[in-house]
Amino acid sequence: MIKKYSIKELLNKWDFFLNKKVLVEGWIRSFRYSIFIILNDGSTINNLQIVLSKNFDKTILEKITIGTSIKAIGIITKSIGKKQLIELKSSDITIYGVTNSKDIQKSILQPKKHSLEKLREQAHLRFRTTIFSCVMRVRNHLSFSIHKYFQDHGFFYLHTPIITTSNCEGSGKMFQVTTLVNKVDDTKDFFKCKTYLSVSGQLEAETACMGLGKVYTFGPVFRAENSNTSRHLSEFWMIEPEIAFYRLKENMDLAEDFLKSIIKYILKNSIEDLLFLNEHSWSNCNKKIYLIDKLKTILKYPFKRISYTKVITILSNEEKKRNIKFSHPIIWGMDLQSEHEQYLVDNYFKTPVIVFDYPSHIKAFYMRINEDRKTVKAMDILFPGIGEIVGGSEREERYEILLERIKEAKIDEKKLWWYLETRIFGTVPHSGFGLGFDRLVQFITGMHNIRDVIPFPRTPNHAEF
Structure with a gap:
């Protein structure tokens, strides 16, 4: 045979x-x-x-x-x-x-160059194109490397629910799930209450780490914001590890090691596809840095770590010294915009940056309050050309303070009774972070639109396939 x-x-x-x-x-x-x-x-x-x-x-x-x-x-x-x-x-x-x-x-199968917009119109066929098959193979290797990293480091893989009754962040629009044609009485619905597609599995993962120590989620999440940009999807994939007994520094150490490890894996196991993508797209159109060089640069040096307050000082000084005019004014307490993040990474430090200790009022209720009562133990990792790629924090483990924060955020504490209970049954310091998988694939492949790194993109007005 x-x-x-x-x-x-x-x-x-x-x-x-x-x-x-x-x-x-x-x-x-x-x-x-x-x-x-x-x-x-x-x-x-x-x-x-x-x-x-x-x-x-x-x-x-x-x-x-x-x-x-x-x-x-x-x-x-x-x-x-x-x-x-x-x-x-x-x-x-x-x-x-x-x-x-x-x-x-x-069709897009004819042997000529097609625009990426044209490929999206025939998403069911674009797996047969060279560029899209490259991206999908890289996506596959990335998925495997993520599971491998966490399994090698003693984490347990956790499946968190897609249907939820709460918004993890406490803000933003969510997709409501219902079986009722005419929605009048929530108690007559399938779950007898209002339910939504999940925006995060973090809160559930926190409860699991209280018994298993180290857990991670890797699954789809959903946001109903009407964002038609090259960086946003309505349905996307998130990686969210949660670790008991971890403080903020340990959390930053883990996130940096994690990112460097999976980039090393991709450079070793997807080199043929990366070489093709390296020749057919620029990772930074202004400076013309090749894709593979960009990935190797990430591995060269430790990520720069700097507090939010120092970032505001740097940006303010840069505005004055170099006569730079940001679209959004630099004021302590503001949420950093993409222009600020990319300036820090691409122009000032020229290396990935971890910004920590953000103002409490711009961050989620579950982040641990610092002693100054103004900032929280939050951290964001900023990458060249893309800005924020990881967001995380040390979680608020103190019951009274967490309850106070929930009330300040105007979240119904009754819906989070189970989450609050983890703070009265042997609560411990714990930390975690979230990484948008599709944005990571976009960064590693050098693709300019996030719709081109996921098999069937779901965006406002687009759910054809």
Whole structure:
């Protein structure tokens, strides 16, 4: 029986397969001179050239077009051409699915360059394009590296609910979930109360870390804000570790080590895809820094750590010294905007920055209050070209203060009774952070629009696929 191999397997161990008979399957990328088939099966960015015999069956030749799926059996030989190392000499082709040439002309599968906007219009087909398959393979390796990191460091993977009754942040719009056609009485609804799609699994993860020590969530979350930008999605994926007995410094140490570890993993395991993306997009259009250089720079130095108060001082001084005019005025107590974050990272420090000890009134109720009663033990990690990529904090473990903060935020304490109870049954210092997975993929691949790093983007007015 002839064994089937992926194109990646054949190319990685080409010398082993020389002069051996193999079976490959995939989709035709191009067909030239009625002899040369360029095949791809999705396992790698690289294609395999299939050379047909001169007396090949003409009835089959007529059915071979771009996009057609086939099975090919043949002998692996060294290629005479310079574009590939090996090729498959075959006279045995089986066609699985024929593609009409007229349909191809209307699709993104035709062999020409398409805009990313055009690819989004045919999202069900863009897995077959080189750039999107690259991004998806990187996304896959990133997912694995995240699980690997946490498993290697003693964390337990936790599945938190998608349907919730509370808003973790205490603000922002949420998607309501209901089975009622005419919503009048919440007690007649499926859960007998108002329920929403979750914006975070953090609060549930906090309860779990009180018994398991180290946990992490990795799943979809939802926001109903009408944000049509290149950095926002309505449905996206979040990674949220929670660790008992961790203070803010330990939390920052963990987040930095985590980010560097997964970037190292990607540079090692996705290098072919990164090289392609490296040549086809700039990570910073103004400075023209190549993608791989940008990722290696992240690994070179420790992240700069600086308090929010010092950041305000730096930005104020920079405005005066360099005559810079930010769109948003620099005032202590303001929430840092993208322009401020990117200036700190790209122009001032030129390295990733961790900003900590933010004003309490601009941060969530669950963040631990500092002794000054004005700031909280919060931290954000800022990356070049993208701004905030991680947000985290030491959590407020003191019952009375947490209850006070909930009331200040005008959140119904009755809905969070279970969360408050964790502070009266052996409460401990604990910390955690949240990382938007899709934004991380966007940073690592250098893609300019977050819609191009997720298989089927959900954004305002767009849920077609």
